[in-house]
Amino acid sequence: MTRSRMFSALILCAGFAASGTAFAKTCDVEIESNDAMQFNKQNIAIAADCTEVAVTLKHVGKLPVAAMGHNWVLTETAAFMPVATAGASAGLAADYLPKGDARVIAHTKTIGGGETTSIKFPTSKLKKGGDYTFFCSFPGHWGIMKGKLTFS
Ligand code: CO
Numbered sequence: 001m002t003r004s005r006m007f008s009a010l011i012l013c014a015g016f017a018a019s020g021t022a023f024a025k026t027c028d029v030e031i032e033s034n035d036a037m038q039f040n041k042q043n044i045a046i047a048a049d050c051t052e053v054a055v056t057l058k059h060v061g062k063l064p065v066a067a068m069g070h071n072w073v074l075t076e077t078a079a080f081m082p083v084a085t086a087g088a089s090a091g092l093a094a095d096y097l098p099k100g101d102a103r104v105i106a107h108t109k110t111i112g113g114g115e116t117t118s119i120k121f122p123t124s125k126l127k128k129g130g131d132y133t134f135f136c137s138f139p140g141h142w143g144i145m146k147g148k149l150t151f152s
Helices: 003-018 077-087
Strands: 026-033 043-046 052-059 073-076 116-122 132-135 146-151
Touching: 026 043, 073 077, 077 132
Parallel strands: 026 052, 043 146
Antiparallel strands: 052 116, 073 132, 132 146
């Protein structure tokens, strides 16, 4: 074995050790929101080999959270409207979501212009081929601020 091949083998071992298991894979999703009540994506595809999803939500606008707050909420599509409707009266401190609602698979906090927030969730919470909707639960936003998430 040459010196350079030995070095490559060492790097490979170090990579597996750092990730915990050989099969862990965090997949990054970045999504922007703005003062025009829009997300910059309508579709998010999570590859089947992702074990964890890291979502970063940016608010590229200038309006404060009380006027144009945005969050990123994930539910099964069948639960999206009931959760959004129930969340409208929950208030900003609760991120406009029903407290402890098991239908919420993942959600970020609610942010205003210029802010960024991140969350991670395991894909063990998703079914392959399931029908998922992401949306902003700020009152009145979910009609426009929504999209589909796929895991396959
Ligand atoms: Co919003």
